[in-house]
Amino acid sequence: MAASVGFLGVLIIPFLLLGLFDMIRVMTTKSITQTATFQLPGIGRRGTGILVGHSITLNPDAGAHDMNEPREAWALKSGLYTPRQLVESFAPLLDTVVLRLGPDPPNVRSSRCQLLDNLAANLDTNTREASMRFPNEDLDDSRTEIADQARGIGKTLVQYARSHTGAVVNPDLYLRSPCEGHLLTKPNVDLMFGPRSEPHLMQLFNEYMHQMVLLRDALIPFKNYEDVVIPIDGQAARGMRYLEPSRSEFLVQLWTRQVSQSAVVKLAQALLAPSILAQNSRTTSGYGFQYAHGLVLPAVLAGGETPFHLLQYIAARLVEDATNDILFDYEMQDYYSARRMEISGAAATQAPASYPPGTESPAVQRATIEIRPAVSDSDSPTVPSRHLELRLELDNGRSISVDVGQVCRGHRYAYIAHQASSASIPENGIQTGTDDAKTSDVIVHDATSVLRSGEDGLVTAKGGLHIIPVQDPLVSLALMGVLYPENVVLLPMEERLEQAENSGKGLEPKFVLWGGVERGGLRGRFQYSIPT
Known part of the structure; x- marks a missing residue:
């Protein structure tokens, strides 16, 4: 196939x-x-x-209350499912194949384990058999995230399948499963088309592979995919094919x-x-x-x-x-055409190399x-x-209200400051802290004032490097919801301003949220830190 x-x-x-x-x-x-x-x-x-x-x-009861007759030889019952329950409900397709293959010869890997090895290859992202195959490098952030998510979900689903035993099987189960392009590993080609097999068993295993691939792909949007509660209508389509x-x-x-x-x-x-x-x-x-x-x-x-x-x-x-x-839905459908507000005035000051000492930031x-x-x-x-x-x-x-959609959009568009370059670190590996920011003057703003400026639009400026010291990650999120999301850089509190200057776009204005974020994930780790 x-x-x-x-x-x-x-x-x-x-x-x-x-x-x-x-x-x-x-x-x-x-x-x-x-x-x-x-x-x-x-x-x-x-x-x-x-x-x-x-x-x-x-x-979630995996359709235990559904007393209707299935629409075809194999189907899911209507009801609420967890991802694990769905995997367990697919098991009769696999275990019927295992039953009809008969006893395993001595000193060989069991047919069930071998078929699940095939599933693991289908749900991987860099095997010959992968249904969603990615190159090993040169991926942008969005594809990196999808690849990592697909790989992690696939491993979880295979673990569910390996740990589930005792599925009720129907030795007379027959169904037609159109070819979906899911490949077999070489050992399973020999198994499914060898003397132990029967012509219709490949149909059952193909359907099993496809249901698992559909489930894996459908869970990709969710960070906490194991917790998702999924409504299934068993009369609408075969399993997940809807x-x-x-x-x-x-x-x-x-x-x-x-x-x-x-x-x-x-x-x-x-x-x-x-x-x-x-x-x-x-x-x-x-x-x-x-x-x-x-x-x-x-x-x-x-x-x-x-x-x-x-x-x-x-x-x-x-x-x-x-x-x-x-x-x-977003309050501002098109942020580009939204009203823009000039950031509240503040005097220029000498660019600090490290987090401004004694800075007061709201919590x-x-x-x-x-x-x-x-x-x-x-x-x-x-x-x-x-x-x-x-x-x-x-x-x-004070109380501040910000549109949730714009908060999340601003976070997606924000830049994480680059790691300190190796050029700024001596050969002995010890950073001396003598490197100064390239810009001599910056404008430091109070977070509360910026948040209040954004009550009627998105905050921007005519130019310059603008620093907003932050300590509470929730304040950082709110600021990303009020700043015009073009050149906002997130800089961890313990890192240096020059890293932010070298990040984001080269044009002005540039807004640096200094603090309220740590390194981690694709868009930072939000965790409260006490300034030292």
């Missing part, structure tokens, strides 16, 4: 799925228990995490263009909220959404080592009275994500949408 990637110029999610997913919503919502306010992992001062909606407790059009669209962008945030969000919507894709006539897919079984928001809001495009599944609800899926006492008034959009009346704001209550008594 030759490797192939389907190209679909126009992608349509069948409207038939909508009524069936609504049925699942009704059946499974009864098992949802709403509890206390949900808090994302702590990233601010004293472990302050962002509060978002109310927690919900879900009980995702094929959206997967094809994503792969086309992955291989022919730069991966966009919109592409990642749309793939997540295809898995969890297909009604948004089917009914959304607007030009934007938003940056997150709420579906019946949780929230999906950019993973940067959860802190830690931040990704580039990945999302975070959250077992919570923000829009309490919603009966439909909700799109979370966050409480952080919440809140809903702004409903968006009235006659262009897309069938998809409810909301704007979200990140609201910070600071220890200086």
